Amino acid sequence: MAKGDERRLLIAGGGLAGCLAALAMAHRRPDVPLLIVEEGQSFGGNHIWSFFDADVAAEDRWLIEPLIGARWRGYYVAFPQHRKKFAHGYNSMPSELLDRHVRETLGSDRYRLGAKIVAVREDELVLEGGERLKGAGAIDARGAANLSLLDxxxxxxxxxxxxxxxxxxxxxxxxxxxxxxxxxxxxxxxxxxxxxxxxxxxxxxxxxxxxxxxxxxxxxxxxxxxxxxxxxxxxxxxxxxxxxxxMGGDFAAFWRMGGARVAKLGLRGGFFHPTTGYSLPDAVCCAALLTRQKDLSGAALHDLFQREGARLWNERRFYRTLNKMLFRAAEPAERYRVLERFYRLDPALIARFYAGQSTMFDKLRILSGKPPVPIGRAVKALRS
Missing domain, CATH: 3.30.70 (Alpha-Beta Plaits)
Structure with a gap:
C-alpha cells in the first residue's frame, strides 16, 4: 500500500547530509511537507564531525551553528621536522546534538526511525515489508553505494x-x-x-x-x-x-550506479572532498541549494544534484592529481613529507585547500619548489 502526501519531499537516510537537508528545508521552506526516514533508532549514527571556520560560508553558517558542541580558536600540527600552531577557528559537532536538534525541529510527524529502506525511486521510498511512501520527489542520502567505478x-x-x-x-x-x-x-x-x-x-x-x-x-x-x-x-x-x-574514475557511471534518475546527497552522490574524504562542507552547501529549488519533483531534484556533483568533480581535478602523487609516487615511509611540506605554506592557502576553494595561485604554490616525491615516479603516477 502506498501512503503519503504527494506534495511532500522524501529523504532517505538520517546521516549528516540527509539531516542537514531536512533541517534547512524546515527552516527556509516550512511550507513544504517533508519526511526523513532512517533505519537506525537515532539520527547521525555514532560520530563527531569537525570543520574549520573557512569550510562553511558565512551565509550558510546559520544551518550548522546550533549543532556545534565544541569550538576552539586554533589548532596544531606536528611532523618529525615541523610543528606549527594555526590561529584558524575549529569546531566539532557530536551526533547526539544532531539527533536532538532534528527531533526538536521536525517533530515526530516529519521523521521516521527504525524503518529499513529497500528501494528509493524518483518519488517513492519502498520499505522492508512492502510499504511504499509516496511524495513529490525523493532524495537518497543513505551513505556510499557502489564505489567500484571510482579510483x-x-x-x-x-x-x-x-x-x-x-x-x-x-x-x-x-x-x-x-x-x-x-x-x-x-x-x-x-x-x-x-x-x-x-x-x-x-x-x-x-x-x-x-x-x-x-x-x-x-x-x-x-x-x-x-x-x-x-x-x-x-x-x-x-x-x-x-x-x-x-584519484579518478567515471563519475557519470558512478552516479548512475547509485540509482538511475534518483537524486542523491552525501557520499552516495559523490559529495566529499577528494583528499580528506570529509563531506560536511558539501552537505551544508547542498542543503542550502535545496532550499532554493522551486521544483521539488524527483526528476528536477535528480538533475539539480547530478549537475552539482558533476560540477564539483570537474572543478576538483587538482586535488585528485595530488592524491595520485601521494599514493603512487611517494614511497609509503616517505609520504608524510608531502604533508609536512604542505603545512609550511601560507595558513590562508591551507584553509582554502580544506574548503575546496584553492585558487590558481594556490595550486601553483603547492606544486612549486623541490617536490617531496621523485619526479620520475610523479610523472608515472600522473600518467596512470
Missing part, C-alpha cells in the same frame, strides 16, 4: 573518547600528530580536547584498501596514550570510519 584510496580511523584521571595538557586540537611511526604509509593521531580531562584520541592512516583492522588501531591508540603518559584513562565511547580519497 580510490582510503583514509581509515578509529577514535576513542577518554576521561583521564589527571589533566592531559592539550589546550587546542591537534589535527595531525605525524610524529608516530610512518613505516607503513602516512599515519597520524588526531586529538580533540573537550575539557582538561576529556579528549578524543583518534588513530588515522591512509591506505590502498578499505579494510579496517580494529584491534591493530586500538593497540596503536593504547601505545600512544602510554607514550604521552595519559594513563590511567577510562574509555567512554569508540567510533570508526573509512573515507574515500579520490
Amino acid at each position: 580510490l584510496g582510503w583514509q581509515k580511523f578509529v577514535g576513542r573518547e577518554y576521561r583521564f584521571a589527571e589533566p592531559h595538557g592539550v589546550d587546542l586540537p591537534v589535527i595531525m600528530d605525524a610524529t608516530v611511526d610512518q613505516s607503513e604509509g602516512y599515519r597520524f593521531v588526531y586529538n580533540l580536547p573537550f575539557s582538561d580531562e576529556h579528549m578524543l584520541v583518534e588513530d588515522t592512516y591512509y591506505s590502498d584498501t578499505p579494510d579496517l583492522d580494529l584491534p591493530e588501531l586500538g593497540a596503536r591508540i593504547e601505545a600512544y596514550l602510554q607514550k604521552r603518559r595519559w594513563n590511567p584513562a577510562e574509555m567512554e565511547r569508540e567510533e570508526k570510519g573509512v573515507l574515500p580519497v579520490a
Whole structure:
C-alpha cells in the first residue's frame, strides 16, 4: 500500500547530509511537507564531525551553528621536522546534538526511525515489508553505494573518547600528530580536547584498501596514550570510519550506479572532498541549494544534484592529481613529507585547500619548489 502526501519531499537516510537537508528545508521552506526516514533508532549514527571556520560560508553558517558542541580558536600540527600552531577557528559537532536538534525541529510527524529502506525511486521510498511512501520527489542520502567505478584510496580511523584521571595538557586540537611511526604509509593521531580531562584520541592512516583492522588501531591508540603518559584513562565511547580519497574514475557511471534518475546527497552522490574524504562542507552547501529549488519533483531534484556533483568533480581535478602523487609516487615511509611540506605554506592557502576553494595561485604554490616525491615516479603516477 502506498501512503503519503504527494506534495511532500522524501529523504532517505538520517546521516549528516540527509539531516542537514531536512533541517534547512524546515527552516527556509516550512511550507513544504517533508519526511526523513532512517533505519537506525537515532539520527547521525555514532560520530563527531569537525570543520574549520573557512569550510562553511558565512551565509550558510546559520544551518550548522546550533549543532556545534565544541569550538576552539586554533589548532596544531606536528611532523618529525615541523610543528606549527594555526590561529584558524575549529569546531566539532557530536551526533547526539544532531539527533536532538532534528527531533526538536521536525517533530515526530516529519521523521521516521527504525524503518529499513529497500528501494528509493524518483518519488517513492519502498520499505522492508512492502510499504511504499509516496511524495513529490525523493532524495537518497543513505551513505556510499557502489564505489567500484571510482579510483580510490582510503583514509581509515578509529577514535576513542577518554576521561583521564589527571589533566592531559592539550589546550587546542591537534589535527595531525605525524610524529608516530610512518613505516607503513602516512599515519597520524588526531586529538580533540573537550575539557582538561576529556579528549578524543583518534588513530588515522591512509591506505590502498578499505579494510579496517580494529584491534591493530586500538593497540596503536593504547601505545600512544602510554607514550604521552595519559594513563590511567577510562574509555567512554569508540567510533570508526573509512573515507574515500579520490584519484579518478567515471563519475557519470558512478552516479548512475547509485540509482538511475534518483537524486542523491552525501557520499552516495559523490559529495566529499577528494583528499580528506570529509563531506560536511558539501552537505551544508547542498542543503542550502535545496532550499532554493522551486521544483521539488524527483526528476528536477535528480538533475539539480547530478549537475552539482558533476560540477564539483570537474572543478576538483587538482586535488585528485595530488592524491595520485601521494599514493603512487611517494614511497609509503616517505609520504608524510608531502604533508609536512604542505603545512609550511601560507595558513590562508591551507584553509582554502580544506574548503575546496584553492585558487590558481594556490595550486601553483603547492606544486612549486623541490617536490617531496621523485619526479620520475610523479610523472608515472600522473600518467596512470
